Amino acid sequence: MIRLDGIERVFQVGEEAVHALHQVDLTVAAGEYVAIMGPSGSGKSTLLNILGLLDRPDRGSYFLAGAKVSDLGEEQQAQVRRHQIGFVFQFFHLVPRLSAAENIELPLTLAGVDPAERTRRVDTALTAFGLADRARHRPDQLSGGQRQRVAIARAVIMHPKLILADEPTGNLDRAAGTEVIEILEGLNREGLTLIMVTHDPELGDRAHRRIRMVDGSIEADSG
């Protein structure tokens, strides 16, 4: 599913070049449940950004579902993100002026799907994530857990094969966090590849495979 070969990412901080990622090789099979862990600044978020095509590596190749996506142009990478990758963020990143249903609809809107088809898929998703009675609420009228459920519904509305989650429970209380992680694990059981960045060891222990990063390199990989 995923293969990274010799990924390098260097940031220029003032005069100094910081190696955020250094010679990272990684292979993830379809349907895996991976937790990326490590201290702050270890490069785990950078790795997730590169996996999500939100950032480009300075060197190395990235193969996703057999295609070398690291060489694609901006427009094609956007298309890969649209159809193959779903994102879940720590701060939810819901558009504040749009209702829950409209937020879930957004990827379909951006992809130019017809309104009738959009409504049908959004309704299904709302029911599936237990948000049917919250469809018209704006994000500030929702609880943290509900917001993250909206975000997850949005992430999977395009039926991606890969879910990238960046500290998905980082901004939630324990109960809501557990609920969210169970939803994500449920998606994984249905066959979606789940890659999650976290520094909560308890959360990491639930994953089937743990990758530990230090100073931009993979230090340990349980897989």
Add this chain to the structure above:
Amino acid sequence: MQLRDTLRFSVHAVASYRARTLLMLLAMAIGVASVVLLVSLGESARHYVANQFSSLGTNLLIVLPGRSETTGGPPPLLGATPRDLTLDDALALTRLSSVRRMSPIVVGSAPVSRHQLEREVLVVGATAELAAMRHLKLIQGRFLPAGDPTRGMSICVIGVKLKTELFGGDQVLGQWLRIGDRRFRVNGVLAPTGMSLGDDIDETVIIPVANAQALFNTASLFRILVEATADDTIATAKERISATITQRHDGEDDITVISQDAILATFDKIFRTLTLAVGGIAAISLVVAGIMIMNVMLVAVSNRRAEVGLMKALGAPRRHILRIFLTESALLSLAGALLGLIAAAAGLRVLAAFLPQFPIVIADWSAPLALGVAVTTGLIFGILPARAASRLPAAEALARR
């Protein structure tokens, strides 16, 4: 992304940021309103002058004695004074095929009296054709009768103001007036026309041209008014008139023929230029509005970094994001322009209420022009912020909150 969705998304975004939206609408509305107002005022002035001219008659040519051209060099010692225009010169013009009618004009000032009331007024000697040529209307009686211009009749037509001053409410028609040392019978009263480029017709007496020549003891004419047969014969008529008079004046080209259209065209050009200049100055405020749009949109982009990052993560390519932000600034400038048009229309109404004698016209091309310019400004000044948004690195835009 479908166009309809882009529009809906932009409208939603615009409506969600009230303060910035109001500011931008205000800036654009002021710009558009000032352009439309000033251009319309300029156009109104142009129409006013054009109307004044058309009240003088159509396809008119004015024949003046003397050359109006300067030839340079010292003035000739002999024969420098131009030959006078005579009644015979005028009559010769009626034989030209391109001339529909003409009226010789003699003008002078003379005391006009009835009983003990006396006024010093403008006395115009003319022929029956003058009424048709200058669209003169009468409220009582008739104009000068047609007939041989060389033989006068002691009758006159008076302006309405003169009538009230000399006769009050008395019977006018058939009454006698003394003009200079001669007596004239009143044949008609002119309808009030007001000022027509400086001549107050309401205070004028019109008498047959032969009588005027006798009254002022002159054989020459002040000018000859000629009406060409049609719009496209004016040039021919002008040439033929010059040729005819030159021939009659022993080969000396000593007259000037002015076509009224030429004067009108000059005025028209001046006012058009003026209108454009004033409109151009007002357009500066549109540019200011554009810069304001740019500024506010840049702030909007930096406020919505996370949203831009999110849209990128959801698979929107750069051009989608560019389009969304451009649509926003275009919508804002369009809405502002519409508001400005409404404000301008209201302002012109108020002006029209205060200046009833000045005909206010909204230049019909000013509205589409202002709308077009406003939207173009919005788009041009929207490009920079929209590009800034589309080039935001997604990972960075999402990282901060």
